[in-house]
Amino acid sequence: MILVGELSLWVALLMAAWAAVTSFAGGTLGREDLIASGRRGLYATTFMVILASVGLWTALLTHDFSLEYVASHTSANMPSIYVFTAFWGGQAGSMLFWALILSGYSSIAVWSAREKARELAPYACGTLALILLFCIAITCFKANPYDRLAFVPADGKGMNPQLQNPGMVIHPPSLYLGYVATAIPFAFAVAALITRQLDATWLRIVRRWSLISWFFLTVGITLGMWWAYVELGWSGYWAWDSVKNTSLLPWLTGTAFLHSIMLQEKRGMLRKWNVVLVVTTFLLAIFGTSITRSGVLGSVHSFAQSPVGTWFATFFFAATGLTIYLVATRLRDLESTAVLESMVSREAAFLYNNLVLVGIAFSVLWGTLFPILSEWVRGSKITVGPPFFNTVTVPLGLLLLALTGIGPLIAWRKASTSNLKRQFIFPVSAGVVTGVVLLALGMRNFHALVAYTLAGFVAGTIAQEFYKGIGARRTLHGESLLLAVVRLVTRNRRRYGGYIVHAGIVILFSAFAGLAFSKDHDVSLRAGESKELTDPLGHRWRFVSQGISTAETLNRFETTIGLEVFRDDVRQGILASEKRQYFDSNKQPQFEPSTEVGIRTSAMLDLYVVLADVRDDTAELRISFNPLVVWVWIGGMVMAIGGLIVMWPQAERRRAPSGYVTILAPSHELVSAP
Amino acid sequence: MMRRCEFLMHAAAGGAAVVVARKLGAQQDTTRPTTLSQEPASSNTSNLFDMRRSGFNILGYLVPFVALGAGAVALTVVLRRMVRSHTRADVALPPDPVPATDAELARLQAAIRKDD
Numbered sequence: 202m203i204l205v206g207e208l209s210l211w212v213a214l215l216m217a218a219w220a221a222v223t224s225f226a227g228g229t230l231g232r233e234d235l236i237a238s239g240r241r242g243l244y245a246t247t248f249m250v251i252l253a254s255v256g257l258w259t260a261l262l263t264h265d266f267s268l269e270y271v272a273s274h275t276s277a278n279m280p281s282i283y284v285f286t287a288f289w290g291g292q293a294g295s296m297l298f299w300a301l302i303l304s305g306y307s308s309i310a311v312w313s314a315r316e317k318a319r320e321l322a323p324y325a326c327g328t329l330a331l332i333l334l335f336c337i338a339i340t341c342f343k344a345n346p347y348d349r350l351a352f353v354p355a356d357g358k359g360m361n362p363q364l365q366n367p368g369m370v371i372h373p374p375s376l377y378l379g380y381v382a383t384a385i386p387f388a389f390a391v392a393a394l395i396t397r398q399l400d401a402t403w404l405r406i407v408r409r410w411s412l413i414s415w416f417f418l419t420v421g422i423t424l425g426m427w428w429a430y431v432e433l434g435w436s437g438y439w440a441w442d443s444v445k446n447t448s449l450l451p452w453l454t455g456t457a458f459l460h461s462i463m464l465q466e467k468r469g470m471l472r473k474w475n476v477v478l479v480v481t482t483f484l485l486a487i488f489g490t491s492i493t494r495s496g497v498l499g500s501v502h503s504f505a506q507s508p509v510g511t512w513f514a515t516f517f518f519a520a521t522g523l524t525i526y527l528v529a530t531r532l533r534d535l536e537s538t539a540v541l542e543s544m545v546s547r548e549a550a551f552l553y554n555n556l557v558l559v560g561i562a563f564s565v566l567w568g569t570l571f572p573i574l575s576e577w578v579r580g581s582k583i584t585v586g587p588p589f590f591n592t593v594t595v596p597l598g599l600l601l602l603a604l605t606g607i608g609p610l611i612a613w614r615k616a617s618t619s620n621l622k623r624q625f626i627f628p629v630s631a632g633v634v635t636g637v638v639l640l641a642l643g644m645r646n647f648h649a650l651v652a653y654t655l656a657g658f659v660a661g662t663i664a665q666e667f668y669k670g671i672g673a674r675r676t677l678h679g680e681s682l683l684l685a686v687v688r689l690v691t692r693n694r695r696r697y698g699g700y701i702v703h704a705g706i707v708i709l710f711s712a713f714a715g716l717a718f719s720k721d722h723d724v725s726l727r728a729g730e731s732k733e734l735t736d737p738l739g740h741r742w743r744f745v746s747q748g749i750s751t752a753e754t755l756n757r758f759e760t761t762i763g764l765e766v767f768r769d770d771v772r773q774g775i776l777a778s779e780k781r782q783y784f785d786s787n788k789q790p791q792f793e794p795s796t797e798v799g800i801r802t803s804a805m806l807d808l809y810v811v812l813a814d815v816r817d818d819t820a821e822l823r824i825s826f827n828p829l830v831v832w833v834w835i836g837g838m839v840m841a842i843g844g845l846i847v848m849w850p851q852a853e854r855r856r857a858p859s860g861y862v863t864i865l866a867p868s869h870e871l872v873s874a875p
Numbered sequence: 876m877m878r879r880c881e882f883l884m885h886a887a888a889g890g891a892a893v894v895v896a897r898k899l900g901a902q903q904d905t906t907r908p909t910t911l912s913q914e915p916a917s918s919n920t921s922n923l924f925d926m927r928r929s930g931f932n933i934l935g936y937l938v939p940f941v942a943l944g945a946g947a948v949a950l951t952v953v954l955r956r957m958v959r960s961h962t963r964a965d966v967a968l969p970p971d972p973v974p975a976t977d978a979e980l981a982r983l984q985a986a987i988r989k990d991d
Contacts, residue, residue: 416913541957556946564939571935576929593939638940677988 204267206256207347213249213300214337216242221329228323228395236323243311243330247304250337254301257346261287267353270294270346276359276572277786283365288374290364292509293346294689298374300336301537302381306335310385310410318402325385332384335516343509355701356786359756361514362795365783368428372421376448379418383451385410387483387520390476394527397534399472407479408462411455412848414482418452419844423837434796434811436721436825438833446569448487453562457555460608464548467613469538473528474555474755476535485562492570498563550608557601564593570589599651602710605703606632606659609666624665631661652714656707663700663707670697672776690846698846705840708832715829723813724822726762736826737805743767747775749820749842757783762812762820766801776801778812778822801829 218241229233257270261284266272274291275284283290289298307329314322340346386407393403425445426438435744458478464470491513504865528535541548568585575583610624635657636650644650669688674685688696718737726732728748733742747763760780766773779797799810807827814821975983 525930540960541954544954544958552950552954553947556943556950560943560946563942567939567942568935575931575935582931583935589935592936597939597943 202259203256203268203347206253206259206570209249209252209256210297210341210345210347212339213253213304213748214341215335216246217330217337217599219332220246221327221768224323224327225725228327239323239326239330240311240315241347243304243326243333244308246330246333246337247308249305250297250300253296255287257297258285260286260347261285261671264357265564267349268346269348269350272350273359274357274360275758276357276791277357279666280357280365280755282370283360284699286364286373287360287368288390289377290360290369291346293340293344293348295373295377296336296340296509297346298377299381300333300340302377303329303333303336306382306385306410307388310388310406314389314406316404317426318389318392318398320396320398321389321403321406322394324395325388328388328391329384332388335512339509339512354803359785359791362781362783362792363432363758365431366428368424368432372424372428372486375417375421375424377421379416379421380413380448380451382410382414382417383483383486386414386479388407389616390479391524391527394476394524397531399476399531399534401466404462404465404475408459409457409480409848411458411462411479412415412844415452415455415459416841416844416848417444418448418455419837420841421446422452423834426837427834430830431800432795432797433718434798436719436809436811436823436827438830440566441585441587443492443569444567447485447492449565450485450489450562451482453565454478454485455557457562459560460551460558461555464551466549470541470548471552472537473535476528478555480528481618484517484521484524485566485857487513487520491517492573534739545611545616545621547608547611547613547616550604550611553612554601554604554608557597557604558637561594561597561601564597565590568593583603584742595648597747598710599648599655599715602655602706603651604661605706606655606662609662609700609703628658628661629663632656632658646717649714649717652710656711656714656728659703659707663704666700694846694849698849699844701843701846702840703843705838707834708836708839710836712829712832712836715832716827719825719827721823724824725819726764726822727819732824734824734826736808737828738805741770741824742768742808744824746820749815749818757781760812762815762817762822764799764810764822766808773801776808778810780812780815807831 220239222239223235223242224239224672227233227239249754259265260268260271261275262281264271264275264277264284270291270293271287274287274294279287280550287294311322311326311329314325318325329667371457389403389406389410393399422445425448429435429440429442429445430438433440455478458475461471461475461478464702465472465475491510568590570586571589572582575581606628610621610628612620620785632654636654637655639650667686668760670693671682671685674680674689675682678685678688680688690701720737722734724732724744726733726744726746728746730826731743731745733741733743743766745765745767747765750763752759752761758781760782761777762779764776764778776799778799779799780794782790782794783792796811796813799808799812799824801808805828807825807830810824811823811828812820813823
């Protein structure tokens with residue numbers, strides 16, 4: 202099977218090249234036979250990539266250490282689940298995984314568009330085959346997981362301990378699924394630009410795939426935060442690491458696109474801007490991969506650095522050049538069919554929302570690239586950490602939160618003063634009451650106070666929208682409350698699914714603001730000693746050391762401290778934190794010791810204990826109180842659920858565009874009309 | 876047991892100390908750890924916050940805000956122009972009402988209610 206897999210990879214390379222050439226030739230010459238051949242070539246490529254993947258998984262699970270990849274990323278004593286996930290744990294495997302997802306996505310997209318978008322399908326197929334060709338070429342020539350060693354080692358090196366975490370089973374695939382899905386809208390945008398068929402067909406396809414990408418990026422980013430929190434042991438979940446930043450970039454521009462696409466659908470506006478956003482989202486995914494895998498930027502994801510960055514950079518510049526040319530030569534076809542009627546309209550609010558989202562993306566990109574820029578200009582690398590990113594992005598994030606609440610309250614086309622008053626009075630009151638109550642309770646942190654006030658405002662907006670919708674359904678159809686809620690959401694999935702996403706954003710921002718109140722304490726404890734600390738909510742905590750124990754498990758030694766925990770003199774249980782030293786099957790140490798954090802979660806506060814060091818029976822600990830952290834994961838889940846509701850297929854209803862109104866009147870009134 | 880002790884010594888004296896120091900920083904109480912995104916300090920590496928906010932460094936902080944401000948101004952100017960051009964243009968007359976009998980109207984309204 203391993204040999205079959207290896208050969209399949211090379212056949213896939215040829216098939217992808219065939220699919221690209223025949224698809225473009227078929228589209229240009231209008232030859233159906235070539236178009237069909239290109240399509241079948243893409244399906245064949247997918248099949249071959251699946252075989253190649255099965256081959257690698259077989260090699261991993263059978264511990265075939267003759268393959269350099271297997272020997273470098275696994276060992277005989279690793280738990281099977283991590284042997285399985287080693288497929289995407291290293292450079293070469295992750296490139297094959299990338300190709301696997303892309304080929305699967307491409308086949309589904311081309312298959313479903315072959316009738317619905319006959320004009321676009323060949324060019325989209327050709328573009329996707331080209332991207333696939335690039336991925337497979339990297340896998341074959343630069344990062345081949347089937348490369349063999351000159352000798353067969355008795356055991357492998359094992360996997361980086363930080364990757365041996367349940368979060369890493371789902372986090373990287375989710376991010377890859379999100380990253381790679383950006384290629385489909387890009388391919389259809391390129392096809393639409395080539396054919397000048399920039400109508401509703403490509404928009405529908407692009408929107409669906411953009412939602413898929415957004416959904417998986419949301420899940421992946423949230424899981425990444427969770428992994429960082431439980432695994433890295435620094436008491437936070439977002440350290441503005443360069444790899445994490447680059448996963449945020451396509452999410453931000455993708456979110457901007459999912460808002461601005463509504464303007465094109467409803468009003469025929471922003472046609473150029475939407476093409477630019479679709480293309481930018483894909484290019485940012487490629488660009489992020491390029492700079493993080495090239496090793497130009499440092500990262501906790503140092504396992505992902507390799508020479509493939511140069512290939513990605515070349516591909517990035519080629520794709521950028523091509524799309525700039527296509528957009529520049531089709532500007533006339535991208536003219537909007539409608540204009541803005543008022544500055545006080547939902548259209549304008551959406552445009553400012555787009556500006557802020559793209560502004561945040563630019564700021565994150567700027568901070569991520571600043572070390573490179575400073576090295577070019579001054580010869581010394583200035584590293585940019587959380588202080589910079591927090592200074593720059595917190596105000597922008599709060600502005601975005603405000604716009605999240607403002608947008609849905611303003612009418613399309615033009616809002617009247619009375620309409621604005623009616624719409625804003627409840628949400629603004631909700632925000633003001635929230636702020637005043639928190640101020641009265643003693644909250645003095647400026648950013649947190651603003652964040653919670655705005656969160657109250659946005660929550661008020663969402664509540665008002667649901668209240669109105671439910672009320673209307675109950676009046677019109679006499680439905681029960683529950684039925685009205687269900688039908689309201691299921692029959693207007695885009696609108697109310699979007700509000701659920703906004704609710705997730707409110708929860709996330711509230712949780713982020715909680716970080717302003719976190720407290721860390723460095724503590725030294727011998728067995729039997731205790732330490733008293735006070736959390737940000739004023740509760741007294743007592744920690745009694747149960748001593749240090751050691752244990753040997755499958756592939757590691759564990760040094761564990763147990764703490765008996767009391768809150769306000771009520772026993773909460775035992776909390777343990779570990780230091781782990783991984784070893785190979787010859788009991789030789791591998792990697793630096795890693796930390797397993799002890800976490801006790803509640804709705805208001807996380808107790809976070811890290812065993813930093815052990816010296817002469819004394820445990821050096823960092824004990825942190827992190828308020829509202831659990832709401833980060835809940836907020837991410839709510840956003841993902843909202844995204845699922847929005848992207849769930851719904852029968853398209855025929856509706857007249859809002860710009861055109863047909864007035865129906867009884868015929869006798871027409872006769873009597875002047 | 877001996878091997879375990881070796882590992883503990885390794886952890887205490889070697890890599891662990893470096894990792895812990897890097898992860899937790901040397902500060903006391905209520906301070907955030909130094910970040911993992913910051914590369915280890917070397918002779919030609921420095922942190923943006925350790926350096927004075929002047930010269931090239933100030934660019935790091937200013938550029939995002941300047942870019943966003945410029946974007947906001949440009950967007951406002953474009954939108955205002957669009958709104959003005961719309962108000963100047965002849966406003967199209969509302970479409971003529973489509974003649975319909977009472978029965979047709981009732982049927983349509985019933986269909987709309989059903990659709991809702």
